[in-house]
Amino acid sequence: MTTAAIDVQGLRKSYREKVVLDNVDLTVSAGTVTALLGPNGAGKTTTVHILSTLVRPDGGTALVNGCDVMRDHDGVRAAIGLTGQFSAVDTLLTGEENLMLMARLRHLGPRRSKARVAELLEQFDLVDAARKPLATYSGGMQRRLDLAMTLVATPSVIFLDEPTTGLDPRSRHTMWDIVRGLVADGTTVLLTTQHLEEADELAHRIAVLDGGRIVAEGTPEELKRLVPGGHIRLRFGSAAALDTASRLFAGSAIESSAASGSPTDRSALDEAALALTVPSDGGVGALRTILDRLDAAGLDVDDLSIHTPDLDDVFFALTGRADKKGSES
């Protein structure tokens, strides 16, 4: 990638005394997906609003498709599509009328407008509902229409502000497929999300935003490497077996290769669940070692699960909320 579709340097924004963005740097290569990950109030939406010319920043520079968001509003607006957190559809019109409205505002001309609207209705599975008022649409349908409206003029950079918030799992997967399709066509996507799974699924790069600062940035793999958390969890049928096993693995971390030093703590015991957590990278070698040892000791295992570090671990570690994660797993 030679060109950056989005290039943000030292972006700052405050509302009165409250600092919302504090020196944010962000680069998104053309044709890639970057996820802006962060808790509520981290500044995700403000960033998107600045990049889509809706909010004026206090300082720093931001280029979208080479156009300055402060000086060249129209240049930016012509290149982008925005699907906000709050549904940006006209609820008094039908789905088709909403799309036609966008096509007219993009000056596609009557014939191309009709063709494009028909195409989008088809793509987004809205043909049956096309002539129905929006009041009859489900949340997922409205969101699909919302995104379809953004895509009428095939913008080269798309901002998706929490595109799947409030959607059921199926609609969420549909949305993900749509985003993947966009990227396959060469569109640049900046998406904000609170869902770590979503960032992991879609993004080439992830920037973790917390309290108005980028606290980490990299590929999902790079971020996962930042924190420990991989382990194998063994559940036993009796307290006696658990006790034996805990002595068996006391103080050890099982690794598949000698090279990878484990950053994790020692084995941990959960007596109520009769479970033992053995730190591990989750590789086949490590698994074999564990099974061999259990076999040698004649221990039966009720249940075995492998946990590799996920973005949850990263997120909570980076945003200083590790305590929540601990109680969940």
Added chain:
Amino acid sequence: MTTITAARPATGTARQSHVVADSVTMLRRNLLHLVRYPGLTVFTIGGPVVFLLLFVYVFGGTLGAGLPGVDAAGGREAYLAYVMPGILLITIAGSAGGAATTVSMDMTQGITARFRSMAISRAAVLTGHVLGNTIQALIAIVVVLAVGLLIGFRPTADAAEWLAAAAMLTLISYAISWLAVGMGMQAKSVETASNLPFLLIFLPFLGSGFVPTGSMPAWMEWFAQYQPFTPFIETLRGLLLGTPLGWYPVLAIGWCVVIAVAGYVWSMLIYERKSVR
């Protein structure tokens, strides 16, 4: 997402020529709203009709008898003729309330943020509202006027005077619509937006709409003479009923220009300034 058929939107100077096209697109949107949700139109018609019937049948006999040169017997009929221009102005003022509410509601919707993030003419979104509301006001005027004719309103106007009256009503509606859009933009909440234009409904009362200004206390007469609704009403009265026009048409057109320009500048300033959330 297999094909990219649509072209990138036009940029630069080519866009300037889209102001009219965008305004038409937005007007089309507002008209669709009117058709889909006729409730607001019905309300803007119902109010003035009730006023008309109230003032003609309840107050008309007494008020008419008090008009200069009218005897007690012909009071109600004379008052119908006298009050009709004022009722038409009430119709326009009432439709402004609808416009302010609609605009205020529209501003809270995500669709407006979408418009703002698109390369479309800034004025188009507001022009759509203004033209839509002007058309709605004219529809209401036609219906209210029809009710007036039905109950015995007999204007003396010839074709040219009718045309001039229609033009005057359109111009006033257009100007007041810009003011209403400004009110809708300015209001912090939809509730405030729906209340602000009620001030406009009072203006025909504080002018020559319902009683001759000569019958008011001196300070109020002064206000009544110099506020915009008096020349509006007197111009309509002159055109429809043949009362002396004098300088009223010039004053009325002048006021329309001032109100429209002020409303336009006001609305555009707020539209630019108001950021999303």
